[in-house]
Amino acid sequence: MDKLLKIGEVAKQANITVETLRFYQSEQLLIPKMSNQSGYRLYSVQDQQKLNFILHSKKVGFSLSEIKQLLSLRTDKDQHTCEEVKNYTGDKIDEIESKIHDLQKMSLALSNLHNACCGGSESAKQCTILNSLDDPELFANSNNKTLGKNHD
Amino acid sequence: MDKLLKIGEVAKQANITVETLRFYQSEQLLIPKMSNQSGYRLYSVQDQQKLNFILHSKKVGFSLSEIKQLLSLRTDKDQHTCEEVKNYTGDKIDEIESKIHDLQKMSLALSNLHNACCGGSESAKQCTILNSLDDPELFANSNNKTLGKNHD
DNA sequence: CTTGACCCTAAAGTACACTATAGGGTTTAT
DNA sequence: ATAAACCCTATAGTGTACTTTAGGGTCAAG
Ligand SMILES: [Zn+2]
Ligand SMILES: [Zn+2]
Ligand SMILES: [Zn+2]
Ligand SMILES: [Zn+2]
Numbered sequence: 001m002d003k004l005l006k007i008g009e010v011a012k013q014a015n016i017t018v019e020t021l022r023f024y025q026s027e028q029l030l031i032p033k034m035s036n037q038s039g040y041r042l043y044s045v046q047d048q049q050k051l052n053f054i055l056h057s058k059k060v061g062f063s064l065s066e067i068k069q070l071l072s073l074r075t076d077k078d079q080h081t082c083e084e085v086k087n088y089t090g091d092k093i094d095e096i097e098s099k100i101h102d103l104q105k106m107s108l109a110l111s112n113l114h115n116a117c118c119g120g121s122e123s124a125k126q127c128t129i130l131n132s133l134d135d136p137e138l139f140a141n142s143n144n145k146t147l148g149k150n151h152d
Numbered sequence: 153m154d155k156l157l158k159i160g161e162v163a164k165q166a167n168i169t170v171e172t173l174r175f176y177q178s179e180q181l182l183i184p185k186m187s188n189q190s191g192y193r194l195y196s197v198q199d200q201q202k203l204n205f206i207l208h209s210k211k212v213g214f215s216l217s218e219i220k221q222l223l224s225l226r227t228d229k230d231q232h233t234c235e236e237v238k239n240y241t242g243d244k245i246d247e248i249e250s251k252i253h254d255l256q257k258m259s260l261a262l263s264n265l266h267n268a269c270c271g272g273s274e275s276a277k278q279c280t281i282l283n284s285l286d287d288p289e290l291f292a293n294s295n296n297k298t299l300g301k302n303h304d
Numbered sequence: 305c306t307t308g309a310c311c312c313t314a315a316a317g318t319a320c321a322c323t324a325t326a327g328g329g330t331t332t333a334t
Numbered sequence: 335a336t337a338a339a340c341c342c343t344a345t346a347g348t349g350t351a352c353t354t355t356a357g358g359g360t361c362a363a364g
Binding site for chain 2: 053056057061073077081083084085089090098106107118120125126139
């Protein structure tokens with residue numbers, strides 16, 4: 001019933017290498033059970049969910065040691081007080097909200113560039129609308145200026 | 153009129169070290185003008201905005217080489233066609249939206265933990281509500297389960 | 305019963321993003 | 335005019351997160 005996958009199958013599904021999975025084990029991030037007749041690693045569905053969390057967290061800029069702490073909130077509850085859990089999660093939530101905010105600004109700035117550009121095969125140097133936003137949009141603290149379309 | 157700051161002042165404002173700024177120059181990411189009487193680096197307001205963009209982009213998981221490409225959209229327009237610009241920005245926007253999505257899931261999962269935990273000084277092992285969410289919330293593909301409050 | 309695809313450990317090597325060190329010039333304030 | 339506080343270059347070293355190498359076991363298919 002509890003489907004266990006071997007390292008190669010997990011790696012393939014997650015689009016990472018088996019070496020990365022062994023590395024995560026050596027770092028105590030994701031510890032599968034080991035088959036005691038073959039010595040092979042066997043990953044449960046929960047292990048695969050955990051791996052998903054690791055990969056998504058990495059993508060948005062968390063380090064492996066931060067991810068380890070996040071995972072330990074669930075796994076090592078008895079090592080923390082409720083106060084610690086509450087403070088830590090509160091701080092992380094703030095951090096995440098700030099990342100979301102930064103990403104929304106970047107998305108807006110790039111959308112302005114994207115919408116302004118005609119997408120044709122000529123040099124973007126000629127793209128006057130692209131030229132017209134020559135100071136701010138891509139940078140932080142940008143304002144929400146909307147632009148028209150097309151060249152010249 | 154154009155206020156130029158020395159490296160130490162810029163570093164202090166951005167809360168990074170002068171070595172990092174010199175490193176960014178060596179990587180062609182942020183190239184200030186050099187005073188030709190003292191040989192000191194002089195950073196313009198635009199340079200500082202650029203630095204802001206670099207720092208915010210880094211925070212959300214972009215590598216220095218990705219950031220360099222993003223910056224080059226504005227700086228080296230003549231080296232790209234409109235088509236390239238449009239495709240590149242389109243792809244980056246998708247990537248950013250996906251990061252936002254992941255962060256929103258993490259935020260929700262951590263908020264559930266945060267709201268469930270009483271914040272008291274006892275071991276979180278005792279925190280039955282924290283115990284009750286013992287499989288999914290923190291992990292990817294989580295669903296939006298809302299929890300009550302308090303211990304026992 | 306062997307061959308190929310897969311798995312194992314241990315240890316060395318690599319890419320990225322800094323960080324520190326050595327040796328020296330510039331500015332500013334007393 | 336001299337000393338603290340700042341700046342410079344060049345180069346070596348560090349931490350993180352893998353990646354590769356070397357030398358073997360395991361397992362399903364033919
Ligand atoms: Zn264009
Ligand atoms: Zn165009
Ligand atoms: Zn609690
Ligand atoms: Zn509690």
